[in-house]
Amino acid sequence: MAQYKLKINGRDYQADVASDTPLLWVLRDHLGLVGTKYGCGIAQCGACTVHLNGEPTRSCVLPVSAVGGAKVTTIEGLSENGDHPVQQAWDELDVPQCGYCQAGQMMTAAALLKKNSKPSDAEIEATMSSHLCRCGTYHRIRDAVKLAATKTK
Amino acid sequence: MQTSRRDFLKSTAFAGGGLILGFNWFESVASKPVAVTAAAPLNFNAYLSIGMDGIVTIFSPNPEIGQGIKTAFPLIVAEELDVDWKKVKVEQAPLDTTRFERQTAGGSGAIPHSWKRLRVAGATARQMLINAAAKRWGVPAAECTASQSMVIHTPSGKKLSYGELAQEAAQIAPPTDVKLKEVGSFKLIGKSIKGVDNQEVLTGKPLFGIDFYREGMRFAMLQRPPAFGLKLKSVDATAAKAMPGITDVVTFKNNVAVVGKSTWEVKKAREVLKIEWEKAAELENTADHDRIFKELMADNSKATVRRKDGDVEAAFKNAAKVVEAEYQCPFLPHNPLEPMNFFAHVREDGVELVGPTQTPQAARNDVAKLFNIAPEKVSVQLTRMGGGFGRRLRTDFALEAAELSSLIKAPVKVIWTREDDMGGGIYRPAVRYRFKAALDKDGNMIGYALRGVGMNTANSTREDNFPSGCVPNLLIDTAEHKSPITVGAWRAPITNFLAFAEQSFLDEVALAAGKDPVTFRLELLDKAKNQPTGAIKYNIDRTRKVIELAAEKSGWFKKRKGVHLGFSVYYSHASYVAQVAEVVVQKGKPVIQKVYAAVDCGVVINESGAKNQVVGGIVDGLGHAMYGNLTFKNGEPEQRNFGAYRLIRFNEIPADVEVHFVNNGIDPTGLGEPALPPTGGAAANAIFKATGQRLRNQPFVEQTDILG
Numbered sequence: 103m104a105q106y107k108l109k110i111n112g113r114d115y116q117a118d119v120a121s122d123t124p125l126l127w128v129l130r131d132h133l134g135l136v137g138t139k140y141g142c143g144i145a146q147c148g149a150c151t152v153h154l155n156g157e158p159t160r161s162c163v164l165p166v167s168a169v170g171g172a173k174v175t176t177i178e179g180l181s182e183n184g185d186h187p188v189q190q191a192w193d194e195l196d197v198p199q200c201g202y203c204q205a206g207q208m209m210t211a212a213a214l215l216k217k218n219s220k221p222s223d224a225e226i227e228a229t230m231s232s233h234l235c236r237c238g239t240y241h242r243i244r245d246a247v248k249l250a251a252t253k254t255k
Numbered sequence: 256m257q258t259s260r261r262d263f264l265k266s267t268a269f270a271g272g273g274l275i276l277g278f279n280w281f282e283s284v285a286s287k288p289v290a291v292t293a294a295a296p297l298n299f300n301a302y303l304s305i306g307m308d309g310i311v312t313i314f315s316p317n318p319e320i321g322q323g324i325k326t327a328f329p330l331i332v333a334e335e336l337d338v339d340w341k342k343v344k345v346e347q348a349p350l351d352t353t354r355f356e357r358q359t360a361g362g363s364g365a366i367p368h369s370w371k372r373l374r375v376a377g378a379t380a381r382q383m384l385i386n387a388a389a390k391r392w393g394v395p396a397a398e399c400t401a402s403q404s405m406v407i408h409t410p411s412g413k414k415l416s417y418g419e420l421a422q423e424a425a426q427i428a429p430p431t432d433v434k435l436k437e438v439g440s441f442k443l444i445g446k447s448i449k450g451v452d453n454q455e456v457l458t459g460k461p462l463f464g465i466d467f468y469r470e471g472m473r474f475a476m477l478q479r480p481p482a483f484g485l486k487l488k489s490v491d492a493t494a495a496k497a498m499p500g501i502t503d504v505v506t507f508k509n510n511v512a513v514v515g516k517s518t519w520e521v522k523k524a525r526e527v528l529k530i531e532w533e534k535a536a537e538l539e540n541t542a543d544h545d546r547i548f549k550e551l552m553a554d555n556s557k558a559t560v561r562r563k564d565g566d567v568e569a570a571f572k573n574a575a576k577v578v579e580a581e582y583q584c585p586f587l588p589h590n591p592l593e594p595m596n597f598f599a600h601v602r603e604d605g606v607e608l609v610g611p612t613q614t615p616q617a618a619r620n621d622v623a624k625l626f627n628i629a630p631e632k633v634s635v636q637l638t639r640m641g642g643g644f645g646r647r648l649r650t651d652f653a654l655e656a657a658e659l660s661s662l663i664k665a666p667v668k669v670i671w672t673r674e675d676d677m678g679g680g681i682y683r684p685a686v687r688y689r690f691k692a693a694l695d696k697d698g699n700m701i702g703y704a705l706r707g708v709g710m711n712t713a714n715s716t717r718e719d720n721f722p723s724g725c726v727p728n729l730l731i732d733t734a735e736h737k738s739p740i741t742v743g744a745w746r747a748p749i750t751n752f753l754a755f756a757e758q759s760f761l762d763e764v765a766l767a768a769g770k771d772p773v774t775f776r777l778e779l780l781d782k783a784k785n786q787p788t789g790a791i792k793y794n795i796d797r798t799r800k801v802i803e804l805a806a807e808k809s810g811w812f813k814k815r816k817g818v819h820l821g822f823s824v825y826y827s828h829a830s831y832v833a834q835v836a837e838v839v840v841q842k843g844k845p846v847i848q849k850v851y852a853a854v855d856c857g858v859v860i861n862e863s864g865a866k867n868q869v870v871g872g873i874v875d876g877l878g879h880a881m882y883g884n885l886t887f888k889n890g891e892p893e894q895r896n897f898g899a900y901r902l903i904r905f906n907e908i909p910a911d912v913e914v915h916f917v918n919n920g921i922d923p924t925g926l927g928e929p930a931l932p933p934t935g936g937a938a939a940n941a942i943f944k945a946t947g948q949r950l951r952n953q954p955f956v957e958q959t960d961i962l963g
């Protein structure tokens with residue numbers, strides 16, 4: 103066990119955990135940030151996606167010891183009031199079914215739009231294909247990424 | 256999420272002097288609604304409340320699994336209540352069998368079950384508010400109407416808000432003869448209404464079972480037998496117990512539970528358990544299943560007749576042409592994205608259960624039985640579910656959490672890893688079908704025989720579905736293999752594959768008869784209408800209507816160069832869905848670029864939710880037809896996570912899905928399942944047209960390399 107100091111959503115956190123504990127479980131079990139989901143634990147589904155210094159990262163395979171001083175953003179910190187352009191677009195198009203995959207989907211979409219505010223269809227497809235939605239909401243996800251792009255300055 | 260039952264009663268009692276209208280959603284609501292002031296004893300929990308601030312709280316009793324029930328149910332109440340939807344707050348009710356019936360998510364049955372009850376509930380409350388206003392104004396109630404949370408006296412234009420009227424309405428005796436709205440006059444029903452939990456979902460609030468945490472709670476993972484047919488022989492837990500954070504290792508039934516202070520710690524400790532398993536039953540391989548299917552198919556003595564019309568033997572003897580084909584599907588895991596998990600706290604005075612279940616009442620009853628206590632001693636709090644697809648109809652995950660809690664005498668959340676979830680499943684059974692059709696010289700189907708053989712599936716057919724009733728000589732029989740591999744309901748049980756097989760086969764028959772597939776199906780329906788044979792449990796006209804609508808919208812009869820269309824129609828869970836898949840060939844490979852769906856689920860309640868279900872069902876149906884495959888080696892599932900097991904992804908969906916609702920005003924039926932069954936058949940029929948390859952087995956990618 104060791105003490106880890108983490109910078110998450112602009113706040114300082116501390117966790118006393120084993121060094122190989124994935125960031126996902128530190129967030130969920132130790133810090134009460136449960137918006138980041140567990141789906142596979144092997145970087146296949148994307149439900150656990152957070153931003154590490156702005157880069158979408160699968161927290162289920164990221165040991166807490168590898169986080170270091172990086173800035174972590176989770177779905178709870180994507181926006182102050184739940185009104186990030188992707189959150190607005192996801193709501194407007196009523197994307198979720200069960201909703202379990204959507205935090206991860208939005209984190210990846212938000213990172214994409216930050217880099218590339220007008221992604222092409224092919225770029226959206228290439229990026230979002232790394233996420234699974236068991237409920238099959240891919241069409242609405244596609245449309246929501248495009249809608250969010252129009253809201254992104 | 257962590258508020259107790261008492262807490263939420265208190266929080267709804269905030270209405271203080273406001274009106275709390277208690278009503279029973281599920282019994283004869285008209286006689287039930289009782290108005291009580293907040294001060295009266297709240298010995299019910301199925302109610303809507305109206306605060307003096309005009310906020311209406313509607314409790315939704317059914318489990319939310321992604322099917323949108325938590326939005327659809329309150330929407331129906333709100334419609335008849337004429338409340339401003341923006342002023343409605345929806346709360347999930349816990350299990351309460353004294354107030355609710357059928358708190359179940361399954362069989363696409365919630366909407367048909369509750370449609371009338373919910374409307375009467377809303378209309379009754381509305382009338383009480385109107386009566387209260389009429390009394391205050393000294394005018395006849397008949398001169399008043401309600402709209403957008405206001406009662407209006409039509410002649411004078413006077414208005415009072417629901418909030419202002421709440422207290423007085425509470426004193427009014429509930430009317431028993433309320434009039435429901437005309438179907439054409441709905442203001443909310445049929446609109447696109449966003450999910451009531453969107454904001455919470457999209458900001459990562461704790462909603463799901465796996466998000467449930469409580470001070471002092473333990474975490475646990477169970478090592479269950481790794482293969483079907485194995486049982487526990489011995490356990491050496493010395494190393495596991497010595498791992499950091501581990502508080503207990505306990506063995507019960509065939510499980511070894513590792514209990515500790517965090518998910519990661521119990522997962523790591525579980526890896527160092529030394530367990531010996533021993534054989535308790537046959538350790539089956541997928542190759543065994545293929546052989547068993549063929550044996551059963553050939554053995555008439557093992558078959559049970561499900562339906563027999565006319566003289567099938569004679570029909571085949573006299574046939575001008577006979578068409579025969581066999582179709583097979585593998586086992587499938589459900590794979591809800593939120594793996595199984597459950598919280599249980601067994602105390603002296605009762606059991607508290609919290610978690611994702613499609614059948615809270617069954618969870619309660621099974622746990623009560625386990626401990627030999629009264630069901631009332633078991634409380635169940637419903638959480639949102641990250642999918643279920645039938646897996647959460649079972650109670651195994653709740654039972655083991657409860658049993659473990661009683662053994663360690665502590666509150667515990669059992670978490671399944673994805674590997675546990677995919678490997679320890681209650682699968683869609685593997686099934687094989689053989690179809691035979693006899694055609695006369697004019698291409699009329701005069702004989703039809705279907706044999707279904709399934710794993711742990713007594714009846715793998717739907718013997719009274721289409722085309723039964725359309726064929727004078729028909730025989731449907733089934734045989735079963737008892738396997739140690741556990742199976743259960745998987746979204747659209749049986750029909751999820753039967754529809755594919757049957758609708759593909761009917762295309763084969765139409766081809767042999769020299770008929771257009773749509774025309775062929777319509778002719779069969781004419782037969783059922785004009786010269787029916789035996790029981791017909793589907794509505795012929797509604798089936799015809801969705802066929803015609805799908806044909807029209809897809810331009811079925813207008814040939815387009817390079818575009819290949821495949822047709823399919825299926826009736827399941829009381830809804831009718833026809834689909835057309837549109838395939839083009841790109842770089843030598845067939846690509847499904849579009850699916851058209853024509854859907855008759857009666858009244859559409861929430862257009863956005865309904866479309867989401869239909870599109871999702873199509874993506875699901877296509878994904879599993881194309882890729883879904885769970886195979887076994889020595890009783891052990893060979894795919895245990897999303898690396899080896901392929902789920903459809905964003906880049907594999909048809910670019911477009913076009914959904915058309917018949918919306919005929921008939922009482923609504925469910926949509927959680929009915930859009931899935933027709934999809935595989937439409938896809939395979941279109942692929943056949945494009946390539947000449949007939950795909951009879953699923954998954955398609957195992958049959959051919961022309962698909963990606």
Ligand code: FES
Pocket residue numbers: 139140141142143144145146147148149150151160161162163
């Ligand atoms: S849980 Fe991390 S990718 Fe699936």
Ligand code: FES
Pocket residue numbers: 198199200201202203204234235236237238239321592641642
């Ligand atoms: S909405 Fe259910 S998994 Fe995506």
